[in-house]
Amino acid sequence: MRVLFVCNMNNHFFSVVRHLRDVGIEAHLLRLKGEPLHFHPSYDTFDLSYQAYTKAAPWGEPALYSAVAPADIRRLLSRFPFIVGCGPTPAFMEAAGMRLDMFIPHGSDLAEMPFFRPSSPTRGAVSSVVRFPMAQRRGIRHARFNGGAYTPQFEETFAQIGAEGKREAFPIPPVYANDFNADRIDAFYGRSNWYEDFRKIRESNDVIVFHHSRHIWKSRATPISKKGNDKLIRGFAKAVAAHPDVRFGLVMLEYGPDVEPSMQLIRELGIEKNVYSFPLMARRELFVGISLADIVCGEFAISWNFGGTIIEGIAMAKPLLHYRDDSMYPEEERFPVMNVNTDEDIFRALSDYVVRPKHYQAMGREAHAWFKSYIVDRSMREFERVLSY
8 A cells, every 4th residue: 555654743654664665565755845954865874765755745834824725735745645733733634624544643733733822923924823723633533543652742732732543653653663773773983074072072971861851941932842961961961960981072052042051050060071062963874973971861851751852862772861650641651761760860870881781771772672663663564553453
């Protein structure tokens, strides 16, 4: 069967498409206009094979929703018997009079896009401010299936919207595991723009903590977007002070609205020499950096069991420093993590890593085995089942 994945937020659908094509399903990817450049497929692979099954739509921006002709939407989508979407896809399909087969939310497309927030668009039709959220709600409500991992925050919103489709609560592989894994990544070192920089950091540090989430901890934002970056910085600083004989390094990205507050906090705590700040980069490059790190960070503000930075770490068999309320998730959906919620928790976890590195390295390998079995292999079986309906 031909299946089309629409929108490539976080490069998640590009990963799914590649996995599906590997098992014989003719999957294609349609990028939407306005998607961030770093979510272009070329930023998530070291080859050009994606060009054969990837196209770009001339529409897709919520701010211009009202200006898009329904016929233009149908022209790109009508050739596919099964369509999976995320981001603003539900709204645009609703405008075209088409029913989305499967909605797999990435976060804000379910938590924020369907709900009206007064604003003044800088361009495009003013009516989009009102019409787009309404269409997004209807598009999600009418989708045949609602996929993605079980997350309490998502379940509440699906119920609030009145989603009519069958809930298929299985996770998708947001990482193309056949390339980005601990056994294969070194084959790409020679093609990486940042390998030499990461290698130098590796050689000059004993323990490297890799934190590539957006910096969102001080600015106004919806609770679902908060990352708790300040907790990590404070806990890391305590570990540096408590272990003067250990060379600690913290790798961070200049990504998100609170980069400068994070840098200011780092200066106040006197750990500038321990922190390596990189510009926003292609995810393929992040895997190179992660492969040379010891610990990868998830998030520290609210509990998550699944998401991009989380899976990117365990895909590379690295122990994950992360907050998860285990009571929120079934046992079979949980993998081992360095479970922390406060800066003091983070300090203790980093200190314990210094004493028991092999214990945490084994934790990373166990989490990776869970990822391969529960995420990659399972999702392919589930997609084949859903596509047969």
